[in-house]
Amino acid sequence: MKISREDVLRVAELAHLGLSPEEVETYRNQLDRILSYIDKLNELDITNVEPMAQVTYTSTAETSSHPELREDVLRPCNVADPVLAAAPDAAKPFFRVPKVIDR
Amino acid sequence: MSATTNWTIPSVRAALAAKKISARELAKEFYGRIDGRNSELNTYLTLSPERAYAQADRVDAIIARGESLPPLAGVPIAIKDVISTEGIRTTCGSKILENYIPPYDATAVERLDKAGAVFLGKTNCDEFAMGGSNENSAYGPVRNPVAPDRVPGGSSGGSAAAVAAGLAVAALGTDTGGSIRQPGSFCGVPGLMPTYGRVSRYGLVAFASSLDKIGPLTTNVADAAAVLSAIAGHDENDSTSAPIPVANYAAEIAAPVKGLRIGVPEDYFGAGLDPEVRANVESGIALLEGLGCKRVPLRMPHTDYAIATYYILATAEASSNLARYDGVRYGLRVPGATLTEMYRQTRVRGFGAEVKCRIMLGTYALSAGYYDAYYLRAQRVRTLIGRDFHEAFEKVDAIVTPTAPTPAFHLGEKTSDPLTMYLADIYTVTGSLAGVPGISVPCDKTKAGLPVGMQVFGAHFREGLVLQIARALEQARGSAN
Numbered sequence: 001m002k003i004s005r006e007d008v009l010r011v012a013e014l015a016h017l018g019l020s021p022e023e024v025e026t027y028r029n030q031l032d033r034i035l036s037y038i039d040k041l042n043e044l045d046i047t048n049v050e051p052m053a054q055v056t057y058t059s060t061a062e063t064s065s066h067p068e069l070r071e072d073v074l075r076p077c078n079v080a081d082p083v084l085a086a087a088p089d090a091a092k093p094f095f096r097v098p099k100v101i102d103r
Numbered sequence: 104m105s106a107t108t109n110w111t112i113p114s115v116r117a118a119l120a121a122k123k124i125s126a127r128e129l130a131k132e133f134y135g136r137i138d139g140r141n142s143e144l145n146t147y148l149t150l151s152p153e154r155a156y157a158q159a160d161r162v163d164a165i166i167a168r169g170e171s172l173p174p175l176a177g178v179p180i181a182i183k184d185v186i187s188t189e190g191i192r193t194t195c196g197s198k199i200l201e202n203y204i205p206p207y208d209a210t211a212v213e214r215l216d217k218a219g220a221v222f223l224g225k226t227n228c229d230e231f232a233m234g235g236s237n238e239n240s241a242y243g244p245v246r247n248p249v250a251p252d253r254v255p256g257g258s259s260g261g262s263a264a265a266v267a268a269g270l271a272v273a274a275l276g277t278d279t280g281g282s283i284r285q286p287g288s289f290c291g292v293p294g295l296m297p298t299y300g301r302v303s304r305y306g307l308v309a310f311a312s313s314l315d316k317i318g319p320l321t322t323n324v325a326d327a328a329a330v331l332s333a334i335a336g337h338d339e340n341d342s343t344s345a346p347i348p349v350a351n352y353a354a355e356i357a358a359p360v361k362g363l364r365i366g367v368p369e370d371y372f373g374a375g376l377d378p379e380v381r382a383n384v385e386s387g388i389a390l391l392e393g394l395g396c397k398r399v400p401l402r403m404p405h406t407d408y409a410i411a412t413y414y415i416l417a418t419a420e421a422s423s424n425l426a427r428y429d430g431v432r433y434g435l436r437v438p439g440a441t442l443t444e445m446y447r448q449t450r451v452r453g454f455g456a457e458v459k460c461r462i463m464l465g466t467y468a469l470s471a472g473y474y475d476a477y478y479l480r481a482q483r484v485r486t487l488i489g490r491d492f493h494e495a496f497e498k499v500d501a502i503v504t505p506t507a508p509t510p511a512f513h514l515g516e517k518t519s520d521p522l523t524m525y526l527a528d529i530y531t532v533t534g535s536l537a538g539v540p541g542i543s544v545p546c547d548k549t550k551a552g553l554p555v556g557m558q559v560f561g562a563h564f565r566e567g568l569v570l571q572i573a574r575a576l577e578q579a580r581g582s583a584n
Contacts, residue, residue, distance in 0.1 A: 008463070015422060015466040016429065017459060018447030026456075027463050033522050034464060038411040041480050044487065051482030052489055054313050054343070055299040055538030055563075082206035088436035095431050100442045 126159035126177035150224035176219035181271035184225040187306035196240040199453030209306020226261030256286030281531025284543035288506035288556025299538035300345035303338030311420035328352035355567030361395030366499030370406040383547040403491040413532040415481035422465030506543040506556035544573035
């Protein structure tokens, strides 16, 4: 068994998912199977292999790309009204949430 | 269903220019078709007639003034529901965004609008594009128009089915691990995943940011080239969009394929490949050889590790991207006594089972003590998979494989276990990880009449070549039949 009930509860806490007891068991089973499959990555020798976080184009001869930095200039961004209109509970210019001070 | 014209982008253009039909009448015809079949197929989640008719009227006014038509004038298009559309509900196939109306257009959508397209509505998909059958949609599965007891593939199942059923001339899909190509294969239409960075992701609701791409599903390859021409190119709102000029795809696809070296990796033809799919793809390769392409056997030795790599990296990125759905700024809020309780209840009730499974997996892979063993290791294996492609493209111009190991499977056939569903992505996730362009083009059909797609990969930014080979196969098949 790769993953315990306690592991699932710990991950659910990190992910802010209030799982039901049945869901905890479902995901324990599913994650266990998936992680067992993923173990096949341990077959490979990855010594001296750099991690790839993003596709880079330098590996192909004919293309090259550099993250383009734009000028740092102020631009108007009057989006407060449409953004707040989509909120479940807004009191312009704020989003309202349950009280957090006591926590 | 009434007898219908099989519209293409050029035939729409010709009919409008000859005043055989107006853009408004054409939009109306498509809404009539949708009316007739959507309750059966469940392809569209939201229709946007107000915007569609306004766009159509704009095109009709251009015609009335005798001005030249923009490239996609009057073309009725469907948009996958993970792509933001101003004023049109965008649910991502999730209950958590059931009533979400974006205040802006994605860049790809804005570019289609400028090109004169008419937006019919938003298409069904697996929740947050997570799935390979469209059965993870909170709004019910899509049925495959070719065989309604089967899935259309996923996650862009609604887009593929809409095009295949004649409910749109073209559609936008998104592809993270195969989500354009696999439904294209299952529904029998071409589906193109562009190079990572070729099409701006601005306004695409993020699933896995290092893997997500927007691309077209169309009834024919030339139309895919036309849609790509409209949406490709650098965008200052997406720093990962490439500042590389957009090629002239229409010209590139017309070139003969004689002399091109077609790599056939044996790693994509091993155990698990359906014999009929294998035979169909082999006959497709033979057609290309008949046109003068040279077949080159290849090894891509890390292919077998791609699914494990993909499902660590994609879920890790998803767990981070989906942290934003917390009931504060948009979407569903389930009340709770404390802020944390509100987060926990909103997320557990708003997300579906597969999305929660992936968030859990990704969170686990990124958590203290497991980061090196899973996430970092997967990133290193991603480098090895990228090298397989890089080395292959030193020997060949393109790589040809099956798109999926099987034709469309039955509804419910793979829903009991996520891993079984993941394994169906075996041939598509490799190219996703490498960031190269890939297309699925209809190859042939099984004895039962189910479509089979052939996948063509090219080197980064060689969409033109990929489309050219797909077009050649399409035409060779057309003349063979």
